[in-house]
Amino acid sequence: MTAENIHHPEPSYLEYRGKYKGLLGWLTTTDHKRIGLMYMYAMMVFFIVGVILGELMRLELFRPGQQFYGPQVYNGLFTLHGIIMIFTVVIPGLAAVFGNFAMPIMIGAKDVAFPRLNLFSWYLFILGAAIALSSQFMGDGPPDTGWTFYAPYSVTTHTNVIAAVLGAFVLGFSSILTGLNFIVTIHRLRAPGMTFFKMPLFPWAVYATAWIQVLATPIVGITLLMIIAERTLRIGFFDPNLGGDPVLYQHLFWIYSHPAVYIMILPAMGVVTEIIPTFSQRRVFGYKAIALSSMAIAFVGYFVWAHHMFTSGMSSTARWIFSLLTFLVAVPSAIKVFNWVTTMYKGSIDVKPPFLYSLGFIFLFMIGGLTGLSLGSLATNIHVHDTAYVVAHFHYIVFGGVGFAFFAALHYWYPKMYGRMYNFKLANIAFVFLFAGFNLLYFPQFIIGLMGMPRRYFDYLPQFTFGMQLSFYGGILLAIGLVLMLYNLFQKNGAKAPANPWGGSTLEWTIPSPPPVENFDVMPEMGPDEEPYDYK
Amino acid sequence: MGASNFVEGVDLAFKVIFGIGIFFLVGITTVMIFFVIRYRKSKHPKAEQIHDNNVLEVTWTLIPLILALLMFYYGYVAFSPMRNAPKDAYEITVIGKMWVWAFEYPGGKQSPDLVVPLNKPVKCNLVSYDVIHSLYIPAFRIKEDVVPGKNNFLWFIPEQLGEYDILCSVYCGLRHSFMEAKVKVVPEAEFNTWLAALPSNSGEPEGLTILKRNACTGCHSLDGSKIVSTSFKGLYGKEEKVITNGTERTVLVDDAYIKTSVYDPNKDVVVGYQKGIMKTYNGIIKEDELPKIIDYLKSLK
Numbered sequence: 001m002t003a004e005n006i007h008h009p010e011p012s013y014l015e016y017r018g019k020y021k022g023l024l025g026w027l028t029t030t031d032h033k034r035i036g037l038m039y040m041y042a043m044m045v046f047f048i049v050g051v052i053l054g055e056l057m058r059l060e061l062f063r064p065g066q067q068f069y070g071p072q073v074y075n076g077l078f079t080l081h082g083i084i085m086i087f088t089v090v091i092p093g094l095a096a097v098f099g100n101f102a103m104p105i106m107i108g109a110k111d112v113a114f115p116r117l118n119l120f121s122w123y124l125f126i127l128g129a130a131i132a133l134s135s136q137f138m139g140d141g142p143p144d145t146g147w148t149f150y151a152p153y154s155v156t157t158h159t160n161v162i163a164a165v166l167g168a169f170v171l172g173f174s175s176i177l178t179g180l181n182f183i184v185t186i187h188r189l190r191a192p193g194m195t196f197f198k199m200p201l202f203p204w205a206v207y208a209t210a211w212i213q214v215l216a217t218p219i220v221g222i223t224l225l226m227i228i229a230e231r232t233l234r235i236g237f238f239d240p241n242l243g244g245d246p247v248l249y250q251h252l253f254w255i256y257s258h259p260a261v262y263i264m265i266l267p268a269m270g271v272v273t274e275i276i277p278t279f280s281q282r283r284v285f286g287y288k289a290i291a292l293s294s295m296a297i298a299f300v301g302y303f304v305w306a307h308h309m310f311t312s313g314m315s316s317t318a319r320w321i322f323s324l325l326t327f328l329v330a331v332p333s334a335i336k337v338f339n340w341v342t343t344m345y346k347g348s349i350d351v352k353p354p355f356l357y358s359l360g361f362i363f364l365f366m367i368g369g370l371t372g373l374s375l376g377s378l379a380t381n382i383h384v385h386d387t388a389y390v391v392a393h394f395h396y397i398v399f400g401g402v403g404f405a406f407f408a409a410l411h412y413w414y415p416k417m418y419g420r421m422y423n424f425k426l427a428n429i430a431f432v433f434l435f436a437g438f439n440l441l442y443f444p445q446f447i448i449g450l451m452g453m454p455r456r457y458f459d460y461l462p463q464f465t466f467g468m469q470l471s472f473y474g475g476i477l478l479a480i481g482l483v484l485m486l487y488n489l490f491q492k493n494g495a496k497a498p499a500n501p502w503g504g505s506t507l508e509w510t511i512p513s514p515p516p517v518e519n520f521d522v523m524p525e526m527g528p529d530e531e532p533y534d535y536k
Numbered sequence: 537m538g539a540s541n542f543v544e545g546v547d548l549a550f551k552v553i554f555g556i557g558i559f560f561l562v563g564i565t566t567v568m569i570f571f572v573i574r575y576r577k578s579k580h581p582k583a584e585q586i587h588d589n590n591v592l593e594v595t596w597t598l599i600p601l602i603l604a605l606l607m608f609y610y611g612y613v614a615f616s617p618m619r620n621a622p623k624d625a626y627e628i629t630v631i632g633k634m635w636v637w638a639f640e641y642p643g644g645k646q647s648p649d650l651v652v653p654l655n656k657p658v659k660c661n662l663v664s665y666d667v668i669h670s671l672y673i674p675a676f677r678i679k680e681d682v683v684p685g686k687n688n689f690l691w692f693i694p695e696q697l698g699e700y701d702i703l704c705s706v707y708c709g710l711r712h713s714f715m716e717a718k719v720k721v722v723p724e725a726e727f728n729t730w731l732a733a734l735p736s737n738s739g740e741p742e743g744l745t746i747l748k749r750n751a752c753t754g755c756h757s758l759d760g761s762k763i764v765s766t767s768f769k770g771l772y773g774k775e776e777k778v779i780t781n782g783t784e785r786t787v788l789v790d791d792a793y794i795k796t797s798v799y800d801p802n803k804d805v806v807v808g809y810q811k812g813i814m815k816t817y818n819g820i821i822k823e824d825e826l827p828k829i830i831d832y833l834k835s836l837k
Binding site for chain 1: 542545546549550553554556557558560561564565567568571572575576577580581582583584585586587588592593596597600601604605607608610611612613614615616618619666667668670672674675677678679680681683684685686688701703704705706707708709710711712713714716802810811812813815
């Protein structure tokens with residue numbers, strides 16, 4: 001690959017002045033890098049709100065009985081926490097931020113295939129989030145259904161469910177359009193000579209994710225419209241009083257929402273697959289196995305949704321089939337973990353913050369994945385279904401997995417994004433707080449779940465108090481870690497970042513930090529003998 | 537021996553799955569940390585470029601696959617009997633209502649707790665008239681959703697005397713976390729005595745039976761205290777400030793108002809209480825039951 005792009009006369013994408021300057025310049029930009037950052041800033045705000053809601057719940061749960069507020073407030077809090085975190089933070093997640101910022105550069109493109117559509121997706125994202133949040137302030141009170149909107153409760157409660165559901169619907173469109181854009185970009189805009197199997201693995205993960213976004217998201221759109229039709233026009237889909245079937249809702253909801261978990265985690269796996277070779281200075285082990293396992297997860301992930309419904313009264317046959325399929329989807333995840341660890345073998349390992357956060361990711365993701373096995377198995381699922389055990393498992397995957405991978409990606413591409421380094425020592429200290437706080441917060445939830453503590457409980461039996469209090473202290477450590485990490489990254493006064501601060505082998509490290517507007521001066525090419533992750 | 541016939545199988549499946557899980561977690565983490573220390577840059581400045589190895593890839597695809605099938609198997613064998621209730625099981629109807637459990641025995645007798653005879657198979661038929669609940673007995677390792685319009689069931693054989701918690705595990709609204717009851721496992725003779733003594737309508741006024749059966753008393757107390765909504769005590773004949781279509785007015789609590797409150801509860805909502813929590817009881821509480829309720833409310837001075 002050519003490295004002649006370093007000395008560049010064009011201004012960086014951060015300084016570039018088009019038709020408008022300042023904030024308006026950003027809001028009208030079609031630059032994939034700026035749009036990636038705009039997703040990140042919006043998500044950061046939502047994330048902080050979601051964290052505060054979560055901490056408020058931990059505060060109330062410090063002791064059994066009512067402490068600071070009543071059950072209606074609590075039910076509203078966990079609903080809003082779920083809606084914000086799922087629909088506006090982790091579903092757009094790494095795909096929207098780093099899929100936008102890094103993926104086009106990594107495949108040697110100047111931008112995504114449809115830059116204006118890309119900006120439109122961002123506006124849909126903001127619009128959907130605004131509609132969802134408006135449910136808090138308008139109508140008959142904040143929704144209290146949980147982020148799953150289970151019928152018939154969601155059909156009968158008088159709280160403002162429709163706004164929240166409509167918001168999720170609009171957010172879905174944003175996701176579909178982003179997915180479409182990425183699929184076309186990866187098919188059409190790869191650098192000459194870069195065949196699919198010479199593409200770096202983060203773009204592979206984004207590609208698998210994009211297919212899920214395009215194919216699965218419309219189903220939740222239809223489902224949410226059916227809820228709105230049922231509530232306003234009294235058409236009976238899900239409410240048995242109107243002749244509907246509540247379990248049908250659960251099927252439709254999880255046909256999307258389970259693949260959505262893979263929308264969250266696949267790009268996270270992709271990022272880690274980039275970071276490990278870079279800091280081991282070694283070609284990635286099992287390139288094809290990792291690439292194809294992403295596609296396998298995306299494919300098999302469609303057929304496991306009903307493991308969310310093992311207690312819903314489905315037939316025994318449906319239950320064992322979905323249990324078997326669920327176990328199959330565990331295999332490609334295991335393959336990835338083995339390949340990551342083997343990539344470190346005989347490498348030259350430099351434990352910089354992005355690598356440290358990736359190690360944290362692997363450990364937490366393993367706990368999340370391995371505890372998922374007892375949720376996929378029928379007999380054990382029946383006991384821990386809808387308990388704090390599920391809460392713990394889910395947060396290990398989505399926060400321990402997606403969250404830590406996001407932090408890893410942020411520390412990895414930060415120098416490329418802003419052209420500045422950050423304080424490594426502070427990043428490592430923040431990691432220690434985040435890692436310790438995270439485990440202290442969520443691990444006790446496994447234990448009390450096994451003891452029989454149901455989820456979404458405002459009040460609980462006295463035997464769960466100790467676990468709840470550990471979780472509370474964990475929540476405090478985690479919050480300190482977040483503050484330290486964000487403080488460090490918001491400084492932006494570190495040393496000027498070189499083009500390739502980590503010795504990475506992918507294309508984004510061949511151009512200046514921050515990149516120029518059109519990324520490449522000389523369009524990169526890959527020769528027939530070149531391979532990805534070729535460390536000489 | 538566990539508290540029910542399912543405990544052993546479920547706990548064995550947990551042990552197998554956790555055993556495999558802990559083995560991989562500890563194993564992989566140890567190897568990972570070992571690599572990071574052994575191949576750190578200062579000791580190992582030049583990385584070796586090692587090429588892919590298909591034998592290795594196939595091995596670590598097949599081993600997890602086999603283990604996955606093994607874990608599936610343990611889960612399946614322990615689960616399978618949960619769906620096959622013996623024909624001679626003692627049948628109890630479990631009614632989940634926002635936010636109270638009721639256990640109906642043969643002959644229509646209802647109890648707030650689930651009392652069952654030791655070592656006899658018991659089948660619970662699960663009924664809901666409002667939203668989805670889930671009957672969860674952690675000590676027995678069983679749970680099944682109570683879905684309106686569906687005839688779900690669960691069954692078990694209680695194998696140890698004692699009292700165990702019953703919880704609702706599917707979120708069902710405001711007082712979800714207060715929807716608790718107890719299972720009481722007693723010797724068969726004691727069970728028979730208890731059942732015989734369980735009053736068919738407990739000698740209580742018919743109106744009260746109707747109120748309890750419909751879980752009205754889950755939100756409306758009988759002693760003047762506030763649970764979720766207004767107390768029934770002294771309610772009849774009282775003047776209440778209500779909100780009708782957004783405007784406040786005063787109404788007398790009489791037969792007509794009670795009828796409206798039962799069948800169209802969100803029409804006149806008493807000031808200070810939230811709209812929408814109560815659903816209509818149209819078709820659930822019959823018109824000829826209303827006078828009995830009213831008679832009872834009149835007696836609650």
